[in-house]
Amino acid sequence: MNIEEEILAATEDFAKKHIAPFEKEIEREGKLVEEKFRELGKHGFIAIPFPEKYGGLGESFEFYAKVAEKIAFESGTLAAVLGAHSLSVFSILLGGTEQQKEKYLPKMIRGELMGSFALTEQNAGSNPADIETRAVKDGDFYVLDGTKVFTTNAGLSDIYVVMAKTDPARGARGISAFIVEKTDEGFSVGRQEDKMAFPGLPNASLFLNNVRIPKERLLGRENSGFIIAMKTLDLGRITASAGATGLARRALYEAVKYAKRREQFGKPIASFEMIQSYIAEMGAKIEASKLLLLKAARLSNEKSRDLPKFAAIAKYFSAKAAADVARKAVQIFGGYGFIEDYPVARLYKGAKMYEIIEGTSEIQKLIIANSIIKEIE
Numbered sequence: 195m196n197i198e199e200e201i202l203a204a205t206e207d208f209a210k211k212h213i214a215p216f217e218k219e220i221e222r223e224g225k226l227v228e229e230k231f232r233e234l235g236k237h238g239f240i241a242i243p244f245p246e247k248y249g250g251l252g253e254s255f256e257f258y259a260k261v262a263e264k265i266a267f268e269s270g271t272l273a274a275v276l277g278a279h280s281l282s283v284f285s286i287l288l289g290g291t292e293q294q295k296e297k298y299l300p301k302m303i304r305g306e307l308m309g310s311f312a313l314t315e316q317n318a319g320s321n322p323a324d325i326e327t328r329a330v331k332d333g334d335f336y337v338l339d340g341t342k343v344f345t346t347n348a349g350l351s352d353i354y355v356v357m358a359k360t361d362p363a364r365g366a367r368g369i370s371a372f373i374v375e376k377t378d379e380g381f382s383v384g385r386q387e388d389k390m391a392f393p394g395l396p397n398a399s400l401f402l403n404n405v406r407i408p409k410e411r412l413l414g415r416e417n418s419g420f421i422i423a424m425k426t427l428d429l430g431r432i433t434a435s436a437g438a439t440g441l442a443r444r445a446l447y448e449a450v451k452y453a454k455r456r457e458q459f460g461k462p463i464a465s466f467e468m469i470q471s472y473i474a475e476m477g478a479k480i481e482a483s484k485l486l487l488l489k490a491a492r493l494s495n496e497k498s499r500d501l502p503k504f505a506a507i508a509k510y511f512s513a514k515a516a517a518d519v520a521r522k523a524v525q526i527f528g529g530y531g532f533i534e535d536y537p538v539a540r541l542y543k544g545a546k547m548y549e550i551i552e553g554t555s556e557i558q559k560l561i562i563a564n565s566i567i568k569e570i571e
């Protein structure tokens with residue numbers, strides 16, 4: 195076995211022994227999330243795509259995508275926690291100074307520090323150029339004021355990468371990224387959101403009330419925050435696509451197991467052609483999602499100019515596929531699919547998240563269409 199095969203086998207083994215037995219606690223009761231995140235870090239799963247210099251394994255992004263997909267098969271909650279944490283790590287890696295990288299990355303890569311990425315605000319979701327959070331320079335400090343919404347991992351995170359306007363007149367070009375620490379005075383987290391799925395996934399608003407942070411916590415250069423955020427989201431869309439693909443694969447797995455067991459008209463329902471047609475469509479969409487996911491991940495390794503387009507395609511396609519696959523899984527379960535005691539109702543609701551996070555499906559389509567229109571003269 196080469197290192198990749200070894201780690202993929204270790205991921206499956208870890209997921210079977212340390213995640214699957216706790217499905218009820220993690221997915222339904224929202225317990226153990228922090229503990230399991232720390233375990234993922236301790237076992238080196240977070241470290242895969244990050245440079246060895248900061249304690250990473252220096253492996254490819256394709257490999258990371260495969261691992262994230264396997265984690266998502268067992269736990270959508272942990273995959274999303276890992277995805278949100280990765281966003282904060284990517285931001286520091288892409289935009290941070292050497293000092294910032296040395297200070298934060300090793301601990302974040304080992305899972306000793308958890309991170310969040312805070313861009314969205316009440317009046318700025320699909321159009322983040324409109325954020326209103328302000329950062330005003332005051333000598334050797336910046337003073338941050340504003341509110342972020344929907345921040346994943348909020349409350350559990352130690353580090354928050356926060357986007358704020360340093361030059362409001364310049365729109366997107368006047369945004370900077372900052373590292374806010376959970377103990378900073380004036381920083382607080384709102385109540386946890388009551389979501390339609392993934393009850394254990396931490397998600398809340400952040401309140402920044404006169405938060406005074408040293409200028410060394412400006413990520414990279416002033417007014418470079420929007421570029422950092424967009425580059426971060428290109429990578430985040432790959433992990434979101436991995437999450438959606440893992441969820442879809444789980445829905446297919448549950449549906450096929452059930453279809454082989456459940457008998458009607460004296461036969462397993464898996465023998466009916468209409469059920470087989472669903473299974474074929476589900477399987478084909480999952481395989482297509484996997485290929486697009488791996489293509490986007492490969493382009494990110496190659497630092498290709500095509501990454502934004504293919505990250506958007508992978509995220510758009512796999513989110514749509516997951517929603518469709520999970521819906522068909524519920525159909526295959528019949529009435530039992532509608533009952534929460536069975537696994538597919540949870541997957542059906544969870545799949546919806548992927549059409550919204552890291553840019554909605556409509557925004558992915560805008561990115562894809564703009565790229566294609568530019569390419570064809």
Ligand SMILES: Cc1cc2nc3c(=O)[nH]c(=O)nc-3n(C[C@H](O)[C@H](O)[C@H](O)COP(=O)(O)OP(=O)(O)OC[C@H]3O[C@@H](n4cnc5c(N)ncnc54)[C@H](O)[C@@H]3O)c2cc1C
Pocket residue numbers: 278310311312313314316318319320321343344345346347389397547550551552553554555556557
């Ligand atoms: C579970 C969850 C976790 C999240 N985690 C994070 C996080 O960690 N950090 C973070 O910063 N944010 C996070 N978000 C926020 C998420 O990124 C936003 O919800 C998303 O980008 C959409 O923004 P919005 O909700 O303001 O919707 P809006 O932007 O108001 O969009 C509403 C609708 O209008 C459509 N629309 C908007 N503009 C256009 C257009 N130009 N053309 C066509 N249609 C358009 C949208 O596609 C959508 O259907 C999270 C959200 C959820 C639900």
